[in-house]
Amino acid sequence: MRVMGVKGLTLYHLKSHLQKFRLGKQPHKEFNDHSIKDDLQRTSASSSGMMARSMNEMQMEVQRRLHEQLEVCRELPHPNVQRHLQLRIEAQGKYMQSILERACQTLAGENMAAAGGAAGGYKGVGNQQGVLPHMDGAMKDNFGPTLNFPPFQDLNIYGGDQHLDIQHNVERSSPSLDGHFMSNKRHGPYGGGGGTGKSPLIWSDELRLQDLGMAPSCLGPQDDPFKTGVIQIGPPSIETSGIGKLESLSDIYDTKPGISNDGIDERKFELSPKPERPSPRRAPFQTERMNP
Amino acid sequence: MAMATDNAFEVDFYSNSTTTSITDDSPACTWNHWGSPVVDWDSFSSDPDDFQDLIESMMDDGTGFELARVAHETSNSVSTDTMVVDEETNGDEDSKGLRLIHLLMAAAEALAGDNKSRELARVILVRLKELVSHNDGTNMERLAAYFTEALQGLLEGSGGGHGKHLITNGPHHHRDEHHHTDMLAAFQLLQDMSPYVKFGHFTANQAILEATTHDRRIHIVDYDAMEGIQWASLMQALVSRKDGPPAPHLRITALSRSGSGRRSIGTIQETGRRLVAFAASIGQPFSFHQCRLDSDETFRPSALKLVRGEALIINCMLHLPHFSYRAPDSVASFLSGAKTLNPRLVTLVEEEVGPIGDGGFVGRFMDSLHHYSAVYDSLEAGFPMQNRARALVERVFLGPRIAGSLARIYRTGGEEESCGWSKWLATMGFKPVNISFANHCQAKLLLGLFNDGYRVEELANNRLVLGWKSRRLLSASIWTSPHSDL
Numbered sequence: 001m002r003v004m005g006v007k008g009l010t011l012y013h014l015k016s017h018l019q020k021f022r023l024g025k026q027p028h029k030e031f032n033d034h035s036i037k038d039d040l041q042r043t044s045a046s047s048s049g050m051m052a053r054s055m056n057e058m059q060m061e062v063q064r065r066l067h068e069q070l071e072v073c074r075e076l077p078h079p080n081v082q083r084h085l086q087l088r089i090e091a092q093g094k095y096m097q098s099i100l101e102r103a104c105q106t107l108a109g110e111n112m113a114a115a116g117g118a119a120g121g122y123k124g125v126g127n128q129q130g131v132l133p134h135m136d137g138a139m140k141d142n143f144g145p146t147l148n149f150p151p152f153q154d155l156n157i158y159g160g161d162q163h164l165d166i167q168h169n170v171e172r173s174s175p176s177l178d179g180h181f182m183s184n185k186r187h188g189p190y191g192g193g194g195g196t197g198k199s200p201l202i203w204s205d206e207l208r209l210q211d212l213g214m215a216p217s218c219l220g221p222q223d224d225p226f227k228t229g230v231i232q233i234g235p236p237s238i239e240t241s242g243i244g245k246l247e248s249l250s251d252i253y254d255t256k257p258g259i260s261n262d263g264i265d266e267r268k269f270e271l272s273p274k275p276e277r278p279s280p281r282r283a284p285f286q287t288e289r290m291n292p
Numbered sequence: 293m294a295m296a297t298d299n300a301f302e303v304d305f306y307s308n309s310t311t312t313s314i315t316d317d318s319p320a321c322t323w324n325h326w327g328s329p330v331v332d333w334d335s336f337s338s339d340p341d342d343f344q345d346l347i348e349s350m351m352d353d354g355t356g357f358e359l360a361r362v363a364h365e366t367s368n369s370v371s372t373d374t375m376v377v378d379e380e381t382n383g384d385e386d387s388k389g390l391r392l393i394h395l396l397m398a399a400a401e402a403l404a405g406d407n408k409s410r411e412l413a414r415v416i417l418v419r420l421k422e423l424v425s426h427n428d429g430t431n432m433e434r435l436a437a438y439f440t441e442a443l444q445g446l447l448e449g450s451g452g453g454h455g456k457h458l459i460t461n462g463p464h465h466h467r468d469e470h471h472h473t474d475m476l477a478a479f480q481l482l483q484d485m486s487p488y489v490k491f492g493h494f495t496a497n498q499a500i501l502e503a504t505t506h507d508r509r510i511h512i513v514d515y516d517a518m519e520g521i522q523w524a525s526l527m528q529a530l531v532s533r534k535d536g537p538p539a540p541h542l543r544i545t546a547l548s549r550s551g552s553g554r555r556s557i558g559t560i561q562e563t564g565r566r567l568v569a570f571a572a573s574i575g576q577p578f579s580f581h582q583c584r585l586d587s588d589e590t591f592r593p594s595a596l597k598l599v600r601g602e603a604l605i606i607n608c609m610l611h612l613p614h615f616s617y618r619a620p621d622s623v624a625s626f627l628s629g630a631k632t633l634n635p636r637l638v639t640l641v642e643e644e645v646g647p648i649g650d651g652g653f654v655g656r657f658m659d660s661l662h663h664y665s666a667v668y669d670s671l672e673a674g675f676p677m678q679n680r681a682r683a684l685v686e687r688v689f690l691g692p693r694i695a696g697s698l699a700r701i702y703r704t705g706g707e708e709e710s711c712g713w714s715k716w717l718a719t720m721g722f723k724p725v726n727i728s729f730a731n732h733c734q735a736k737l738l739l740g741l742f743n744d745g746y747r748v749e750e751l752a753n754n755r756l757v758l759g760w761k762s763r764r765l766l767s768a769s770i771w772t773s774p775h776s777d778l
Contacts, residue, residue, distance in 0.1 A: 057677075057678070058481065058484040061484075062741065080730075081733045087525075088494060088497070088525035088528055089490065090528075091525045092483070092525050094524065094570075095524035095566070096521060098566055099519055099521075102566075103473060107473070
């Protein structure tokens with residue numbers, strides 16, 4: 001009990017520390033409202049960049065707190081609760097990432113359609129399948145995966161360790177979740193989609209998914225459930241300019257033709273390389289933490 | 293809680309309230325430094341007759357307008373960087389916040405009255421609109437902007453907060469018009485900034501895990517799957533489960549509603565595809581089905597496809613901040629239909645509302661104001677520097693909820709909004725299932741990641757309630773069918 005008491009004291013001190021930390025001694029002090037306002041006056045793209053940095057900050061803050069709490073609580077009873085919570089939060093984050101990535105891709109698709117003059121923002125994407133792969137190289141140079149989730153790299157969600165290298169090689173300090181979500185020509189306070197070239201996007205997980213061995217396919221009509229095309233995952237071809245309104249999320253994960261709904265699980269199971277169990281290593285929190 | 297008072301008429305109004313300084317160092321007051329007034333909410337829920345006195349006192353001697361003028365001047369000097377507030381600014385913001393509350397209350401009272409007082413309501417709302425802004429200022433100012441707009445909607449009879457009336461620099465915010473990416477961004481931010489979504493999901497999921505440790509097949513019927521994120525963490529937990537059969541088969545049936553045109557964060561089909569892909573990525577055997585609700589959103593249990601030997605779970609998430617409104621009849625049809633299926637477990641998450649009392653519309657209005665002020669404060673306390681992010685969440689999710697909720701309260705007298713489904717389940721004969729110690733620990737740990745201001749209470753053996761400071765906000769309860777031997 002005495003040991004527990006000592007640990008409890010540590011937790012209390014940590015929380016006080018966190019509270020002080022929140023009360024203004026944050027490392028991201030430059031991202032206060034003044035700079036947000038100034039940037040809003042400059043270009044709308046950088047306001048969305050500010051929003052993206054804001055979101056990024058929060059994600060990192062949440063992760064940091066999670067890490068610190070877990071470090072402290074390691075000795076407390078029910079350590080499994082902490083570990084499980086970490087894994088579950090990461091799983092939710094991973095899933096969220098897939099939603100956002102698909103939104104990116106849809107936006108990208110629409111931009112391709114818009115740029116290529118195809119009729120009808122969304123459906124036109126399918127016709128430009130050939131264009132998508134060509135953009136890979138260029139896009140890869142300009143944009144990198146920038147979703148700063150150090151713990152997620154441990155999860156091997158889509159199998160295989162090689163994906164970690166991709167993450168490591170890429171420019172990390174730029175904001176994630178950028179203006180493509182916020183760039184909204186018509187309304188909203190976060191400005192239109194002016195491209196300034198400094199808007200990298202998340203697409204690291206597309207690379208991972210590609211390693212599943214799926215051929216890129218066209219993005220079929222959104223309301224065609226479970227029927228069309230191959231399982232797609234090409235890297236997104238993303239432009240920074242002229243981001244249009246996001247009509248819907250593209251359906252990346254179409255099944256292979258001929259698979260009924262009930263069979264989806266088995267087939268999908270086989271298609272992916274055997275995933276490793278997420279390992280709740282704690283060291284990576286520190287070694288892979290980004291510089292803000 | 294103490295109430296800051298520097299206005300004469302407040303002393304008259306709340307004759308039995310305490311007036312203490314708010315400038316001490318006790319932890320209960322630290323949140324005050326972020327511009328939120330420390331309010332004695334109980335004192336607001338008094339006899340409606342008192343409101344008439346308030347209104348008269350405001351109108352007769354011009355005090356109200358004088359205060360408003362002063363507040364207007366003050367608001368120009370209030371820094372939007374709420375971290376750099378000193379004592380004087382602190383007091384001004386608190387005063388202004390309280391003035392806004394009084395004005396809102398007066399407007400609500402006027403609206404609840406006869407036609408003559410509707411004119412009064414109109415006047416008060418005009419004044420309010422000068423003082424508030426959707427995007428700038430303190431929590432109270434932004435919150436008041438949305439409540440003002442909601443009241444304006446009631447006044448004009450549109451009943452839904454549809455914006456023909458702009459509040460200074462506030463934009464329209466029809467729920468339907470929200471840019472899809474705005475909604476996604478707001479949803480992501482909501483999850484990063486607050487534990488509401490995770491609390492509901494994780495508490496339910498932990499109970500599901502515990503109830504199915506030895507099952508090979510699990511079937512979850514999800515009332516409102518939305519984007520499906522609840523099941524990501526459940527799947528992760530299932531694949532890493534050490535006891536019981538490895539990787540039990542998980543089946544999710546999501547209820548779908550015939551096209552409302554508004555797709556919020558995505559269609560059910562998209563959700564299904566995502567879940568299938570996610571399950572595949574972590575090696576979880578999985579299948580996904582839809583079950584259509586009737587056009588009036590009634591649930592018919594016969595439309596479900598059930599498999600012998602599967603553990604049936606009924607999952608009913610309501611009132612999470614990013615959720616759409618669901619009519620009580622629909623929810624009732626779901627839960628009562630569920631009873632006929634003899635489920636292993638029923639997981640219910642719903643908003644926790646204050647006691648109804650006799651306050652009528654004004655009482656419910658003030659309770660709603662209290663509720664959302666706690667939500668706003670909780671977001672700010674965790675991330676005080678992220679004003680723009682919070683404003684987005686407020687615009688996309690909270691503002692429309694406020695407008696819709698007030699409209700329903702106005703029309704139906706608040707009975708709809710205060711439906712306590714957990715009470716209803718108990719009445720229907722569902723049996724409570726204890727929340728485990730591990731589940732409770734998880735909730736505490738989760739809240740601790742966000743802010744000390746959150747707390748979890750175990751209000752019953754089967755019910756955890758998440759609250760901010762002293763305000764209860766979200767309740768998670770676990771049940772089993774009346775005939776189960778769980």
